[in-house]
Amino acid sequence: MLTANKLQDYIMNGLTCDHVEVQGDDGQHFEALIVSPQFTGKNKVQQHQLVYLALGDRMGSEIHALAMRTFTPQDWAQSAIK
Amino acid sequence: MNVQEKIHNQVTSSQVVLYMKGKPMSPQCGFSGATVQLINACGVQDFTAVDVLADPEIRDGIKLYSNWPTVPQLYINGNFVGGADIVRELYEQGELQTMIQSALAG
Numbered sequence: 666m667l668t669a670n671k672l673q674d675y676i677m678n679g680l681t682c683d684h685v686e687v688q689g690d691d692g693q694h695f696e697a698l699i700v701s702p703q704f705t706g707k708n709k710v711q712q713h714q715l716v717y718l719a720l721g722d723r724m725g726s727e728i729h730a731l732a733m734r735t736f737t738p739q740d741w742a743q744s745a746i747k
Numbered sequence: 748m749n750v751q752e753k754i755h756n757q758v759t760s761s762q763v764v765l766y767m768k769g770k771p772m773s774p775q776c777g778f779s780g781a782t783v784q785l786i787n788a789c790g791v792q793d794f795t796a797v798d799v800l801a802d803p804e805i806r807d808g809i810k811l812y813s814n815w816p817t818v819p820q821l822y823i824n825g826n827f828v829g830g831a832d833i834v835r836e837l838y839e840q841g842e843l844q845t846m847i848q849s850a851l852a853g
Contacts, residue, residue: 709833710815717816724816730778733832
């Protein structure tokens, strides 16, 4: 079964991340919070596409659903979510 | 007409087009249902919904069309806006309301 930790590894292996948090314990539905310098200058669609690119074919097969919040390091520094 | 052309015609056929699993009144996926509710919350009850479960060609084709591997997918004025997370963020920021209302007004 896919775990949140494993999914976190997948993301970090495909994307330069300052910070990644993944939650979800049913093996199919996950929530991720991702802070990456690669997001800088990109809109939300492009940011999510970078994460999907990092996950490749796993998205839609191994991973049924992934809810995402993406931040540039600058946005993250100003964010109240921390 | 190939699938990509068919999809292009669909997304440009009206101002607000949602690709989803199931129908607006009977969504087959929580993310699709939540996105319908957000569009409704913008004061729009009548929009074009495409049920990808009804057509495997569209279900696969829409992922290529937008380079986006998941459904739901929202299009406004033919432009890909995002999936469930982005639509929710835009709604929370008040931007979705503006985007939809100005599209319908235009």
